[in-house]
Amino acid sequence: MTTGVRVEYQEELERLEASALGGLDLVSTALSRTLEAIEHQDVELAQIVVADDDRIDGRYLEVHQALITLLATQSPVATDLRLISALLHVLKNVERMGDQCVNICKMIPLTGNEPPADEEMVKMILAMGGQTKALISQAKRAFADRDVELARDLVIQDDAVDDLNRECFRHALQIGDDADRREWAMTMLLAARAIERIGDNAVDIGEQVAFVVTGLFREFEDASHPAG
Amino acid sequence: MPATGAARPEAETARAETETPTPLPSTGAATAPREAPSDRRAKTIETRDVNLFYGDFHAVQDVTMKVEPNKVTALIGSSGCGKTTFLRSLNRMHELTAGARVEGEITLDGQDVYASGVDPVAVRRLVGMVFQQPNPFPTMSIYDNVAAGLNLNVGRVKKAEKDEVVERSLRGAHLWEEVKDRLDRPGSSLSGGQQQRLCIARAIAIEPEVLLMDEPCSALDPVATLAIEDLIGELKSSYTIAIVTHNMQQASRASDITAFFNLEETGKPGRLIEIGPTEKIFTSPSQQATEDYVSGRFG
Numbered sequence: 001m002t003t004g005v006r007v008e009y010q011e012e013l014e015r016l017e018a019s020a021l022g023g024l025d026l027v028s029t030a031l032s033r034t035l036e037a038i039e040h041q042d043v044e045l046a047q048i049v050v051a052d053d054d055r056i057d058g059r060y061l062e063v064h065q066a067l068i069t070l071l072a073t074q075s076p077v078a079t080d081l082r083l084i085s086a087l088l089h090v091l092k093n094v095e096r097m098g099d100q101c102v103n104i105c106k107m108i109p110l111t112g113n114e115p116p117a118d119e120e121m122v123k124m125i126l127a128m129g130g131q132t133k134a135l136i137s138q139a140k141r142a143f144a145d146r147d148v149e150l151a152r153d154l155v156i157q158d159d160a161v162d163d164l165n166r167e168c169f170r171h172a173l174q175i176g177d178d179a180d181r182r183e184w185a186m187t188m189l190l191a192a193r194a195i196e197r198i199g200d201n202a203v204d205i206g207e208q209v210a211f212v213v214t215g216l217f218r219e220f221e222d223a224s225h226p227a228g
Numbered sequence: 229m230p231a232t233g234a235a236r237p238e239a240e241t242a243r244a245e246t247e248t249p250t251p252l253p254s255t256g257a258a259t260a261p262r263e264a265p266s267d268r269r270a271k272t273i274e275t276r277d278v279n280l281f282y283g284d285f286h287a288v289q290d291v292t293m294k295v296e297p298n299k300v301t302a303l304i305g306s307s308g309c310g311k312t313t314f315l316r317s318l319n320r321m322h323e324l325t326a327g328a329r330v331e332g333e334i335t336l337d338g339q340d341v342y343a344s345g346v347d348p349v350a351v352r353r354l355v356g357m358v359f360q361q362p363n364p365f366p367t368m369s370i371y372d373n374v375a376a377g378l379n380l381n382v383g384r385v386k387k388a389e390k391d392e393v394v395e396r397s398l399r400g401a402h403l404w405e406e407v408k409d410r411l412d413r414p415g416s417s418l419s420g421g422q423q424q425r426l427c428i429a430r431a432i433a434i435e436p437e438v439l440l441m442d443e444p445c446s447a448l449d450p451v452a453t454l455a456i457e458d459l460i461g462e463l464k465s466s467y468t469i470a471i472v473t474h475n476m477q478q479a480s481r482a483s484d485i486t487a488f489f490n491l492e493e494t495g496k497p498g499r500l501i502e503i504g505p506t507e508k509i510f511t512s513p514s515q516q517a518t519e520d521y522v523s524g525r526f527g
Contacts, residue, residue: 006524075477077510078519215512 009074013083016066017144020087023059023094024140024205028133030056030101031198035129037108038191041116046105056098060091067091082215086208090143093201097136100194100201107187117184121171125188128164128195135161135202142209151206155220161199168192252339252346252354270297270468271337271354271437273318278332279497280313280322287313289497291332293487295438300460300469302479302506305489306521310498311472314489315440318470319355320348336437356436360443362423364415364430371411373426374398377434393433401429402459421452428459432467439463441471445478457482476522480510488518 030049037046067084070076076084116122135157142151169192172185203220211217273295280288288310295301295318303311316322317330320341334341341351364373374394378385385393394411398404403425407418415426424444431439441460445453453475460469460482473479479486487503502515513519520526 005526077476077480077522078513080523081511 006074009070012066012070013076013080016063016070017083017087019059020063020090020094021140021143023056023063023091024097024136026056026059027094027097027101027198028136030098031129031133031136031195034101034104035126037105038129038188039116039122039126041108041111041114043109046108049105050102053098053102057095060095064088064091079212082212086143086212089208090205093204097198097201100198104191104194107190111184111187117181118171118175118188121168121175121185121188124164124168124171125192125195128161128168128192128199131157131161131164132195132199132202135199139202139205139209142206143212146209146213148210148213151209152220154203154206158199158203161196165192165196252336252341252343252350269437270464270466272297273355273438273468273470274333274335274338275314275318276333276335278314278317278330278334280310280317281327281329281331282313282325283327286497288317288489289499291489291500293500293503295468295470296485297468298464298466299484300464300471300482301485301487302483303470303472303487303489304474304476304479304521305498305501306491306526307474308494308498309489309491311487311489312442314498315442315470315472316357318438318440319352319357321352321357323348353434354436355438355440356431356434358424358427358431358439358441358444360446362420362427362447364418364423364426366414366416368415369412370398370407370415370418370426373415374429374433377430394429397429397433398426400432400463401425402455402462403429419452421448421455424448424452424456425459428456428463432463436467438468438470441469443472443474446474453478476510476524480506486510488513488515488521490517490521 030052033045033049033052036042037049067087071084111117135154138150138154138157141147142154168189172189175181175185207217207220210220274293276292278288278291279286291314303315305311313322318334318341322328322330330342336351336354340346341355365376368376371394374397375385375390378390378393395404395408398407403422406422407413407426410417415423418426424447428439428444445456448456457478460471463469464484471479471483473482483506485503486506486509488501488509489498490501491498502509502513502518504514508514509518510522513522
């Protein structure tokens with residue numbers, strides 16, 4: 001509940017934050033459907049995910065424009081400025097996550113109408129997807145609660161996704177000599193990679209939580225200079 | 229400890245110096261020779277435990293801060309927080325108000341501006357001021373407005389030298405091109421923005437070390453305001469500048485350092501809450517009161 005002066009502005013900012021974070025719910029739904037489409041080789045469901053990405057893009061455009069308007073008309077500073085900057089990053093990540101789901105779903109028709117070629121690899125990808133959905137939910141909660149510790153924990157949770165991604169790769173290497181199975185495995189590797197990127201996007205959102213709270217931007221993990 | 233007119237023990241004003249400062253001119257001393265523009269350098273103002281009073285009213289409490297050379301320091305805060313009073317204390321204008329007094333220490337490059345025997349007029353020559361309302365002398369020509377400070381502070385000056393100072397000052401204030409063909413017209417014939425730049429030209433004609441500006445753009449339109457802000461940005465290469473402003477965007481645009489003053493409640497003295505790089509004050513201030521003020525949640 002907003003009190004004091006500039007009430008309308010504060011309420012608008014709160015509304016836009018809720019709307020931007022609501023984009024993560026849209027992504028979570030898209031990822032659930034994507035995983036279901038992978039599991040059941042469901043081309044129709046995959047097409048729905050592709051078509052529904054317009055909703056995510058629409059959310060991006062709508063909230064992005066409103067935030068730019070707030071910047072232009074309300075001269076936000078301090079925490080408000082950091083919040084708006086962070087929300088612009090969150091939106092970009094939401095849009096990218098949606099696109100990754102689309103990328104996966106566009107590949108599903110390429111894998112044919114036969115049952116999945118390797119149950120074990122599908123299980124790994126579904127596990128990755130489940131873990132990544134948890135990451136998305138955690139990123140949203142961390143942002144809404146301005147919980148830096150919860151945001152930092154995203155890195156640890158994301159490690160599990162990365163491990164599964166590497167396991168998928170090792171599994172694909174041993175999938176055998178059959179050309180169709182190998183092609184399927186390569187396609188699934190791309191799907192695994194896309195899911196892994198969604199996890200990274202969730203970690204990026206966590207970094208924005210730390211920026212909003214502390215005013216300092218630090219990557220939790222630097223891919224070009226990994227710790228240890 | 230009253231400072232105005234009161235002698236103070238040596239130990240209180242002594243400080244470590246990296247170089248020998250030029251002493252401030254004392255009362256009755258001959259006007260100090262002006263330094264050539266190339267020799268001059270901006271000076272540092274430091275305040276320590278400054279308390280300001282109007283009679284019994286305690287207006288400003290315990291302000292310790294530094295106004296750094298070649299930087300613009302913005303003083304912000306809600307009405308009545310004492311920022312203008314504090315600004316006026318820096319060049320001994322506060323004491324012009326009946327009953328006003330200063331406690332604490334204010335130094336200009338290490339020299340106590342309130343030390344016994346220091347001539348307040350000489351301090352004001354070194355620390356010039358530009359006011360909220362443009363205040364050119366209405367009956368004087370543009371030329372004479374700029375030369376006025378020169379006549380008062382330096383005494384008899386050759387016409388050729390005066391011409392040079394007037395032109396240099398008007399150029400420094402970004403006004404020369406607009407008025408060079410009508411220098412004999414009254415200063416009051418200019419627009420508000422031009423009048424304020426004329427006042428800045430008048431202030432810099434006597435080559436002060438520090439420029440204090442008290443809401444210099446509050447009476448100006450947005451274009452004139454931006455022109456003055458551009459000018460402030462250029463002047464800081466030669467001067468120490470402190471500016472009081474109610475315009476948050478102006479503080480964020482035009483200053484390098486921002487000092488936030490606040491008071492607990494009406495009737496209480498204003499205090500310095502936070503001072504730091506402007507970028508930090510407007511992106512991640514360390515005090516909640518600063519955050520609330522710059523975000524427009526009060527004031």
